[in-house]
Amino acid sequence: MDEKIEIQREDHVTHGAYTVALPNSGEQAELTWQAAGEARIADHTYVPDAMRGKGIAAELVKALVADAREKGFTVVPQCSYVDAAFRRHPEWADILAETES
Numbered sequence: 001m002d003e004k005i006e007i008q009r010e011d012h013v014t015h016g017a018y019t020v021a022l023p024n025s026g027e028q029a030e031l032t033w034q035a036a037g038e039a040r041i042a043d044h045t046y047v048p049d050a051m052r053g054k055g056i057a058a059e060l061v062k063a064l065v066a067d068a069r070e071k072g073f074t075v076v077p078q079c080s081y082v083d084a085a086f087r088r089h090p091e092w093a094d095i096l097a098e099t100e101s
Contacts, residue, residue, distance in 0.1 A: 005059055013035065031082070
C-alpha cells in the first residue's frame with residue numbers, strides 16, 4: 001500500500017471490527033470478529049472492488065495481529081482471507097488459537 005491508511009477499531013464485548021473509510025466513495029473496507037473466550041474469531045474481510053489489490057485487507061489483518069500481541073488474545077482465522085494470511089506468515093503462529101479438528 002503506497003498511501004497511509006487510517007484503521008478504525010470497534011471493540012465491543014462480544015464482537016468488533018477493523019475498518020478503513022475509503023475516500024470519495026462512501027464505502028469502507030472491514031475485518032470483523034466475534035469473541036470466543038480468550039480468542040477472537042476473524043469471520044469476515046471485505047474490500048470494495050475499486051480498492052482491491054492495494055493491500056488494504058493485509059493492513060486490516062496486521063492490525064488484528066498487532067492487537068492480539070498487545071492485548072493478549074488469540075485469533076481463529078475463520079475467514080478465508082485471514083486464514084490465507086496466517087498461512088503466509090508462520091511468524092504469527094504464537095497468536096493462532098488452538099481449535100478442535
